[in-house]
Amino acid sequence: MSELGEFLKAKRAAVSPxxxxxxxxxxxxxxxxxxxxxxxxxxxxxxxxxTRLEQGRVSAASENLLAGIARALRLTQEEHEYLRMLVQVRPRSGRSEEPEVGAPVRDLLAAMTAPALVLGPRTDILAWNAGAAALFFDFAEVPVAQRALVRMVFLEPRIRGLFVHWEQVAAEAVDRLRMAAARTPGDPRLAQLVGELSVHDKDFRRWWAGHGVRTLAGGRKRLRHRVVGELELDWQVLQVLTAKDQTLVTYTAPAGSLSHEALRILCSWQADAPVRRPGAIDLDR
Known part of the structure; x- marks a missing residue:
């Protein structure tokens, strides 16, 4: 069954008469x-x-039809948008290229004191600053092919052990990855990532089978850092308008809070020990 059919079937099963x-x-x-x-x-x-729509035998659908189905299945706004993409976006083939981070965005990262990352469409970490290396670790230590943030949430102990509420963080990451899959249908690297995580983590398999979807927006996370202890940080996502499918993710703490002071100290220590090739992009993919 197609992804559209699996999604509609799962949402039908979640609504009682x-x-x-x-x-x-x-x-x-x-x-x-x-x-x-x-x-x-x-x-x-x-x-x-x-029935033909659920079976993938309809090439297109009107907005009125999709809105009616969304109401019937009590879909969220994000799920409704996901349904639109599944119906109307046609699969594309060929090698998927990772967009390059432009010099102005690199300069912005270097100028920021708060931890910040640039992510690609598959949550690939394309660039990062010294603050991000302090909060997480220097991502240059990880091979490029393994540098997807969602992969690290599940398979990288230094990331997995950082989040106090790991299950919530991981489940949300899976939902965002499914939305990314709908935006880039037929992407072989994304399919490979989903396959790897499905093989190695039962929680990923369970959440992926749940067909949840979520957009990347922002929120608050609690982290247990190996150096400064517990942090409560706000994260937000900014679209890089000069590059397709790139987002800037920043991590900050409320002014005057204990987390704000701890984050300031952490980033100042990192500033004295520059990250290896900060914000680097490896072109040898």
Missing amino acids: EEVGLPAVGNPRRVPGLRREEVAMLAAVSVDHY
Whole structure:
């Protein structure tokens, strides 16, 4: 079954008839949640048309149709956008190239005292500053092919052990990776990343099978740092408008907080020991 079909099936299973005002008839039901005909009725579309959509036999769909399905399945705004991408974005083939980080963005990273990273579409860490090396570690120590942030959350002990609420951080990372997969269909490197994580981590397999989706935005995380102890940091994502599919992720602490002072001390120590090739991009991929 296609990703679209798996997604719609998972979302159907997550909605009970009672939640949408339908009688729970036909017990025991052959499928959990809603049947295809019930989704079709709620979305005001024929059962045949909805079935063909779920089976990947519809090449395009109107916004009204997708909005009706989103209402029927009680999709979030992010899930609705994900549905649009699955239906309307056509797979692309060929080698996927990583965008290069421009000199102005590198200069911005170097000038920032707060930890900051530039991420590519697969969460590949393309560039970083001394503050990020202080908070995490010098990513130049990791081979380029293994430098995806979502991979490190699961398979790099120095990252995995840093987060106090690791399960929440990891589950959200999986949801964002699935959204990235919809934006870049047919990307062989992303498929390889998903395959590697599926083989090596049962939690990743479970969350990936859940078909959750999330956009990269911001929030607050608690970290347990090996040098300065516990930190409570705000992270936010800024789009790099001069480059496609690049985002700048920054980590800060509320002014006057203990975390703010600890982060300041941590970054000042790192400033005295420059990161090896700070913000470097390896072109030998």
